Amino acid sequence: MTAAPAVDLRPAAPRGQHPGNLASQPSRSTRKRWFDGWGLLMLPLALFLLLVFVAPLALVLARSFTDPVTGLDNYRDFVSSSLYVDVLANTFRISGVVTLLTLVLGFPYAYLMTLATPFWRGVMLIVVLVPFWTSLLVRTFAWVLMLGDTGVVNQTLLGLGVVEEPIAMIRNSTGVIIGMVQVMLPYAVLPLFATMRSIDRRLLQAGEGLGARPMTAFWRIYAPLTLPGVAASCLLVFISSIGFYVTPALLGGPKDVMIGELIVQQLSGVLRWGFASALAVALLVVTAALLLLVARIVNVGKFMAGDR
Amino acid sequence: MRIGQLVTAVGVTGAMVMLSACSGSNAAEDGKTLTIVAWGGEDQKAHVRATAEAWAEENGITIKQDSPTDYAKLRAQVESGKVSWGAVEVEPNFAHTACDNGWAEKLDSSIDTSLLKDVEVTECAVPVLEYAFTIGYNTDTFAHDHPTTWAEFFDVEKFPGKRGFWKYATGAMFEAALLADGVKPEELYPLDIERAFEKLDTIKDQIVFYETGEQQQQLVSSGEAPLIQAWNGRIFSAAQAGQPVANEWNEHLVSYDQWIIPKGSAQAEVAQEWLAHYVKDLEGQAEYANATAYAPVSEGAMEFVDPEVAKELPTAPENAAKMSTVVDYAYWAEHYDEVSKRLSEWAAQ
Amino acid sequence: MRSRILVRAALAALATLTGIYLIAPVFFVVPTAFNDSPFLAFPPETWSLRWFGAYFADATWIASTLNSIKIGLLVTVLSSVLGTLAALAMVRGRYPVRAAVGGLVLAPILVPYVIVGLAVYAAFLRLGLTQTTLGFVLVHTALAVPFVVINVSSALYSYDRRLDLAAMNLGASPLTAFARVTLPIIAPSVAAGALFAFITSFDEVVTSIFLAGPDMTTLPVQMWSGVRVQIDPTVAAVSTLLLLITLSLFACAGLARALRNRRLNRG
Numbered sequence: 001m002t003a004a005p006a007v008d009l010r011p012a013a014p015r016g017q018h019p020g021n022l023a024s025q026p027s028r029s030t031r032k033r034w035f036d037g038w039g040l041l042m043l044p045l046a047l048f049l050l051l052v053f054v055a056p057l058a059l060v061l062a063r064s065f066t067d068p069v070t071g072l073d074n075y076r077d078f079v080s081s082s083l084y085v086d087v088l089a090n091t092f093r094i095s096g097v098v099t100l101l102t103l104v105l106g107f108p109y110a111y112l113m114t115l116a117t118p119f120w121r122g123v124m125l126i127v128v129l130v131p132f133w134t135s136l137l138v139r140t141f142a143w144v145l146m147l148g149d150t151g152v153v154n155q156t157l158l159g160l161g162v163v164e165e166p167i168a169m170i171r172n173s174t175g176v177i178i179g180m181v182q183v184m185l186p187y188a189v190l191p192l193f194a195t196m197r198s199i200d201r202r203l204l205q206a207g208e209g210l211g212a213r214p215m216t217a218f219w220r221i222y223a224p225l226t227l228p229g230v231a232a233s234c235l236l237v238f239i240s241s242i243g244f245y246v247t248p249a250l251l252g253g254p255k256d257v258m259i260g261e262l263i264v265q266q267l268s269g270v271l272r273w274g275f276a277s278a279l280a281v282a283l284l285v286v287t288a289a290l291l292l293l294v295a296r297i298v299n300v301g302k303f304m305a306g307d308r
Numbered sequence: 309m310r311i312g313q314l315v316t317a318v319g320v321t322g323a324m325v326m327l328s329a330c331s332g333s334n335a336a337e338d339g340k341t342l343t344i345v346a347w348g349g350e351d352q353k354a355h356v357r358a359t360a361e362a363w364a365e366e367n368g369i370t371i372k373q374d375s376p377t378d379y380a381k382l383r384a385q386v387e388s389g390k391v392s393w394g395a396v397e398v399e400p401n402f403a404h405t406a407c408d409n410g411w412a413e414k415l416d417s418s419i420d421t422s423l424l425k426d427v428e429v430t431e432c433a434v435p436v437l438e439y440a441f442t443i444g445y446n447t448d449t450f451a452h453d454h455p456t457t458w459a460e461f462f463d464v465e466k467f468p469g470k471r472g473f474w475k476y477a478t479g480a481m482f483e484a485a486l487l488a489d490g491v492k493p494e495e496l497y498p499l500d501i502e503r504a505f506e507k508l509d510t511i512k513d514q515i516v517f518y519e520t521g522e523q524q525q526q527l528v529s530s531g532e533a534p535l536i537q538a539w540n541g542r543i544f545s546a547a548q549a550g551q552p553v554a555n556e557w558n559e560h561l562v563s564y565d566q567w568i569i570p571k572g573s574a575q576a577e578v579a580q581e582w583l584a585h586y587v588k589d590l591e592g593q594a595e596y597a598n599a600t601a602y603a604p605v606s607e608g609a610m611e612f613v614d615p616e617v618a619k620e621l622p623t624a625p626e627n628a629a630k631m632s633t634v635v636d637y638a639y640w641a642e643h644y645d646e647v648s649k650r651l652s653e654w655a656a657q
Numbered sequence: 658m659r660s661r662i663l664v665r666a667a668l669a670a671l672a673t674l675t676g677i678y679l680i681a682p683v684f685f686v687v688p689t690a691f692n693d694s695p696f697l698a699f700p701p702e703t704w705s706l707r708w709f710g711a712y713f714a715d716a717t718w719i720a721s722t723l724n725s726i727k728i729g730l731l732v733t734v735l736s737s738v739l740g741t742l743a744a745l746a747m748v749r750g751r752y753p754v755r756a757a758v759g760g761l762v763l764a765p766i767l768v769p770y771v772i773v774g775l776a777v778y779a780a781f782l783r784l785g786l787t788q789t790t791l792g793f794v795l796v797h798t799a800l801a802v803p804f805v806v807i808n809v810s811s812a813l814y815s816y817d818r819r820l821d822l823a824a825m826n827l828g829a830s831p832l833t834a835f836a837r838v839t840l841p842i843i844a845p846s847v848a849a850g851a852l853f854a855f856i857t858s859f860d861e862v863v864t865s866i867f868l869a870g871p872d873m874t875t876l877p878v879q880m881w882s883g884v885r886v887q888i889d890p891t892v893a894a895v896s897t898l899l900l901l902i903t904l905s906l907f908a909c910a911g912l913a914r915a916l917r918n919r920r921l922n923r924g
Contacts, residue, residue, distance in 0.1 A: 137888065272645070349882060
């Protein structure tokens with residue numbers, strides 16, 4: 001309860017400053033207009049995406065109803081086999097776990113970056129950026145060599161007598177997750193760090209000054225202010241993870257196939273473009289439904305889904 | 309202030325790059341260009357160097373290279389009528405499919421196929437190279453005795469350890485399983501896929517799948533999977549690099565790639581000319597074999613191959629005698645799709 | 658106080674482990690680049706610079722690197738501008754069909770790249786945009802722009818708009834208030850978005866494989882071209898070079914800052 005006045009010191013808390021409050025309330029007279037001044041700024045991007053992205057894509061996705069024959073055959077194929085549904089479920093499961101783990105590792109890392117001296121902050125930033133410059137291909141193969149039964153990690157553990165048998169760390173979900181979390185961590189850390197940096201740390205002191213224990217002050221004052229950053233990084237990591245296929249193909253086992261790999265196989269391998277498009281449409285629909293559901297429940301992702 | 313400066317700087321740089329980008333233009337295409345498309349990397353460079361460069365210079369043709377072969381790209385080019393590819397290296401099952409669907413040009417009689425194996429030639433395609441699916445094994449793990457038949461490859465009692473297979477329907481694992489189960493090579497096709505899966509079930513927990521040549525090599529040379537259904541050239545180059553691996557040639561399966569010309573290619577004519585040259589270029593094929601350990605496809609080319617390399621090729625007489633069969637890609641053109649799906653389902657169970 | 662130190666120590670330990678995890682593959686990649694073997698073998702047996710030589714000797718590698726940098730910079734500029742404007746509209750503005758527009762903005766990351774690749778390839782073939790800088794820039798910008806929008810809009814959500822009102826009360830025009838007050842505060846997020854945009858373009862392989870050809874290719878396409886047969890260790894050399902360049906840029910920036918601080922302190 002002691003935290004409440006502290007929040008009032010700065011009504012930048014997510015709930016206190018809903019965009020609508022400032023933008024729409026004074027404009028009662030313009031309520032019927034479709035666009036206001038700020039809203040017009042959406043037009044360049046929307047037009048750009050419609051032309052460059054949506055138009056070509058629509059032509060291909062339409063093939064799911066026409067290729068090889070007109071009708072719903074491709075969708076019937078999709079639901080008739082447990083393989084595709086299982087793979088889709090597996091894709092969401094792995095993406096969910098990856099999102100959770102990047103948050104668990106990324107949040108403290110980003111927080112420490114805000115506390116560190118400029119030098120150490122620079123070092124931590126470099127460490128986050130390093131993965132960007134090592135080709136995904138080589139990186140994935142590096143994990144194969146490090147985590148395999150005869151890899152560095154298992155050899156060390158065996159040598160130290162920690163384990164008797166090598167631990168299976170690749171060709172299963174563990175391998176996929178280790179590989180993917182490493183790829184996605186920078187995408188979680190940077191938005192978190194950017195958000196945390198803009199939070200006034202004096203709020204914490206104020207909270208403690210008013211008698212809150214440090215932990216309480218952190219969770220009641222600081223953590224809620226990071227929510228937009230948390231939402232941004234989770235959203236980025238989750239939807240980026242869904243499309244992965246190189247990492248699961250090389251580090252996973254036969255049970256860890258993700259939908260991206262199947263789509264590539266259908267599109268470039270067997271040239272069943274209609275079916276590949278149907279898989280993509282199914283993926284889009286399920287993901288959209290899932291995001292809307294999460295947005296409803298958690299109430300933080302709603303800025304992406306629209307909140308008017 | 310600093311942000312403002314940054315924005316200005318970035319904007320100016322951007323505008324400059326944009327200008328320079330627009331000023332560059334593609335060289336005009338004339339009929340004397342040939343674009344050769346293959347899987348890429350050092351392999352492709354060696355291939356073009358050995359079999360195309362001299363010919364192109366003699367005939368005043370400019371060679372361009374593109375890689376990797378992408379079937380979706382090929383189909384999109386054919387459908388749009390803007391085909392920029394000339395000769396494309398593909399897997400034979402795709403060559404069949406492309407020919408049936410009208411995505412590939414029919415080859416004309418200027419290409420003399422008399423030096424080629426009949427099974428490797430179709431209306432639309434001639435072979436590029438040959439390779440073999442062998443029993444690759446780790447020579448440290450199996451120093452004294454190693455599997456010499458597919459039946460022994462499947463015998464986990466006698467030869468314990470993980471087995472590597474290419475997770476790819478046409479990667480010959482079904483052929484190997486049926487041979488191991490006692491099917492005669494000449495009765496292999498059409499494949500009894502049920503029976504093959506039953507045989508594979510017996511060693512399922514010992515199977516490790518690989519997806520790339522890199523993984524294949526790493527699995528067998530590290531001993532993680534001391535037995536592997538291998539690509540002969542991959543094992544040979546690993547052995548040359550000092551890794552403890554070798555090919556067992558007995559009961560190997562022969563496979564190959566093919567050249568096709570995409571339908572409607574502006575370069576169709578010059579591509580035909582080059583293919584006509586390619587199938588008679590014994591020395592060029594041999595030079596490529598020396599560089600990559602892929603076997604030449606024309607009769608007589610083996611004479612020009614370095615003896616050290618020759619003994620590691622499926623076309624060497626002593627190896628050829630141990631062949632079980634050539635992979636039947638006409639079968640695979642029809643069944644690839646369905647068997648791929650079953651393989652994924654089976655593997656995921 | 659005691660517990661605060663403990664918490665900080667635990668945080669530092671966790672962050673150190675995370676850091677090691679992030680850079681672990683580098684300890685593999687860099688030695689591999691100096692390995693004489695034609696395979697990605699580890700640990701190297703014979704050291705050599707042959708893969709760096711192979712990189713600099715091959716005009717295709719150099720040209721594709723320059724192409725990637727050029728495309729990446731253009732994509733960064735274009736997507737930062739488009740994305741920041743869209744984020745402003747999203748957080749502050751009014752426009753119709755918000756949910757659909759929100760989905761539209763996210764869709765480029767979500768639709769599997771191979772489908773996007775085929776779709777734009779089929780369209781660009783007819784428009785003559787394959788193998789052109791413009792073609793790459795358009796596609797990569799579409800893929801990169803969501804990263805900017807997400808980053809910037811999250812910053813705008815935590816932004817206290819009374820700062821703008823204060824500036825405007827003091828006589829600033831809305832545009833000045835935006836440029837002098839809003840932009841500096843959301844700058845870290847714009848920078849993060851811009852960096853993601855650059856990386857998205859610079860690393861993009863799936864759609865680029867479609868758009869590339871003998872007349873124009875990019876670095877990732879070049880890296881992946883031979884992967885079916887054998888990974889070319891030149892890839893490790895390129896990664897190592899990129900790392901060196903990034904590290905030296907950081908070192909220069911750090912040095913410049915240190916020098917400036919010293920001068921400021923003296924003055």
